[in-house]
Amino acid sequence: MSEKQEFAFEMAVSNIRFGAGVTRELGMDLADAGARNVLVITDPVVKTTPAAHVAFESLDASRIPYCVYDRVRVEPTDESFLDAIAFARQGSERGRYDAFVALGGGSTIDTAKAVNLYTTHPPEEFLDYVNPPIGKGIPVPGPLKPLLAIPTTAGTGSETTGVSIFDLSRMHAKTGIASRRLKPTLGYLDPENTRTMPPQVAASSGLDILSHAIESYTALPFSERPRPERPALRPAYQGSNPISDIWSLQALRMVAKYIVRAVEDPSDDEARANMILAASYAGVGFGNAGVHLPHGMSYPVSGHVNGYRAPGYAVDHPLIPHGFSVILNAPAVFRFTASARPERHLQAAEALGADVSRARCEDAGNILSDRIVWFMERLKTPNGLREIGYCSSDIPTLVQGTLPQHRVTKLSPRPAGTEDLSRLFEESMVAW
Numbered sequence: 200m201s202e203k204q205e206f207a208f209e210m211a212v213s214n215i216r217f218g219a220g221v222t223r224e225l226g227m228d229l230a231d232a233g234a235r236n237v238l239v240i241t242d243p244v245v246k247t248t249p250a251a252h253v254a255f256e257s258l259d260a261s262r263i264p265y266c267v268y269d270r271v272r273v274e275p276t277d278e279s280f281l282d283a284i285a286f287a288r289q290g291s292e293r294g295r296y297d298a299f300v301a302l303g304g305g306s307t308i309d310t311a312k313a314v315n316l317y318t319t320h321p322p323e324e325f326l327d328y329v330n331p332p333i334g335k336g337i338p339v340p341g342p343l344k345p346l347l348a349i350p351t352t353a354g355t356g357s358e359t360t361g362v363s364i365f366d367l368s369r370m371h372a373k374t375g376i377a378s379r380r381l382k383p384t385l386g387y388l389d390p391e392n393t394r395t396m397p398p399q400v401a402a403s404s405g406l407d408i409l410s411h412a413i414e415s416y417t418a419l420p421f422s423e424r425p426r427p428e429r430p431a432l433r434p435a436y437q438g439s440n441p442i443s444d445i446w447s448l449q450a451l452r453m454v455a456k457y458i459v460r461a462v463e464d465p466s467d468d469e470a471r472a473n474m475i476l477a478a479s480y481a482g483v484g485f486g487n488a489g490v491h492l493p494h495g496m497s498y499p500v501s502g503h504v505n506g507y508r509a510p511g512y513a514v515d516h517p518l519i520p521h522g523f524s525v526i527l528n529a530p531a532v533f534r535f536t537a538s539a540r541p542e543r544h545l546q547a548a549e550a551l552g553a554d555v556s557r558a559r560c561e562d563a564g565n566i567l568s569d570r571i572v573w574f575m576e577r578l579k580t581p582n583g584l585r586e587i588g589y590c591s592s593d594i595p596t597l598v599q600g601t602l603p604q605h606r607v608t609k610l611s612p613r614p615a616g617t618e619d620l621s622r623l624f625e626e627s628m629v630a631w
């Protein structure tokens with residue numbers, strides 16, 4: 200074994216509680232933890248849903264003093280993070296907050312992680328904690344305050360991960376902060392909370408699960424990354440590894456069985472329950488293994504939104520839903536990466552329901568990509584980047600926005616340079 204090559208991986212566990220109605224236990228948990236001044240972080244739409252009523256009732260029943268911040272931006276930016284951080288820094292009349300509750304989708308949970316970090320360990324500059332090469336990547340110096348996360352979408356798995364993603368407005372590309380210390384203290388997986396998702400939100404967030412699981416399963420193996428100087432510098436995203444594999448493959452099987460049902464019939468309790476579980480399964484998988492090109496390429500796609508307004512998203516700004524920005528790149532990417540790990544691409548296709556009994560390794564990319572496109576058509580995603588406002592002349596900009604996303608692009612099982620990325624974006628213009 201080379202001295203310079205990684206030989207170990209580390210599994211960071213995530214605390215989750217699953218069950219229809221677990222949101223009602225929020226107040227009791229905070230009372231047991233001795234919380235005296237709680238900030239609930241949510242977005243303006245989720246604040247009006249039954250999920251929020253149940254959470255507020257639970258806090259009232261346990262006499263937990265709390266304030267609400269309801270200005271989370273859907274697809275957060277550095278400015279929206281700073282707005283939430285400034286609100287939290289002011290504290291309430293009871294002083295500083297001693298615990299946080301995130302109630303919403305990935306946008307809300309990621310905002311709450313940033314609020315927790317920036318109010319507990321304020322940095323000198325905003326970019327200090329942000330992933331290099333965009334930020335300085337300074338390690339989080341100590342533990343954070345309790346953060347209880349209640350996802351209301353079934354997608355990001357952010358309730359299980361140590362990652363907080365935002366759009367850096369001046370770069371028009373997403374980046375993030377990654378540290379195991381950002382992980383929520385507990386994630387409440389309550390299928391009652393996803394019942395009110397509009398179908399487009401259910402489709403986009405569900406396809407995010409699908410891509411998380413395939414990307415982490417097909418990522419560069421952990422043993423092919425360079426060994427860090429100190430164990431503490433081992434990244435959260437370490438490459439595919441035998442423990443993440445189990446979570447990722449199982450998530451794929453669940454998505455294959457339930458995504459269409461959950462999107463088409465929000466009253467299907469079994470489908471919603473399995474999708475919210477699958478989001479966390481994939482979260483545990485990719486939270487330790489990482490994602491690669493579909494996510495890396497999605498960051499400039501959502502950052503350069505050009506007036507596109509996603510149906511079903513009740514927001515006052517143009518927006519490309521995260522899950523769509525990822526999945527539109529996925530078929531081209533997996534056709535490209537399959538040659539590096541064909542068996543894994545075939546296993547992922549099989550978990551998604553494809554017949555691979557007579558498949559040859561050289562067909563792996565097409566088989567997996569065709570299966571993904573089948574789900575995209577059925578779930579009525581936009582038909583490629585062209586439908587959300589991009590054309591070939593945008594490709595150099597999209598490539599420039601992808602290249603700095605080292606944290607994820609370096610986990611691609613097949614390295615992708617400028618020309619490869621240009622071709623992948625071109626192929627992603629039309630999906631079927």
Ligand SMILES: NC(=O)c1ccc[n+]([C@@H]2O[C@H](COP(=O)([O-])OP(=O)(O)OC[C@H]3O[C@@H](n4cnc5c(N)ncnc54)[C@H](O)[C@@H]3O)[C@@H](O)[C@H]2O)c1
Pocket residue numbers: 242243244245248250273274275303304305306307309351352353354355356357360361362363364365373392393394395396397400403404407512513514521522
């Ligand atoms: N931290 C991580 O590990 C991680 C992983 C993947 C994605 N993300 C980030 O998460 C964000 C996307 O999050 P998301 O897909 O969960 O959606 P979201 O939080 O952006 O919400 C999408 C829309 O759905 C609405 N909504 C949410 N739940 C609802 C409900 N139950 N009923 C009705 N409306 C509801 C919201 O108000 C919003 O309009 C992106 O910024 C992405 O980069 C983070």
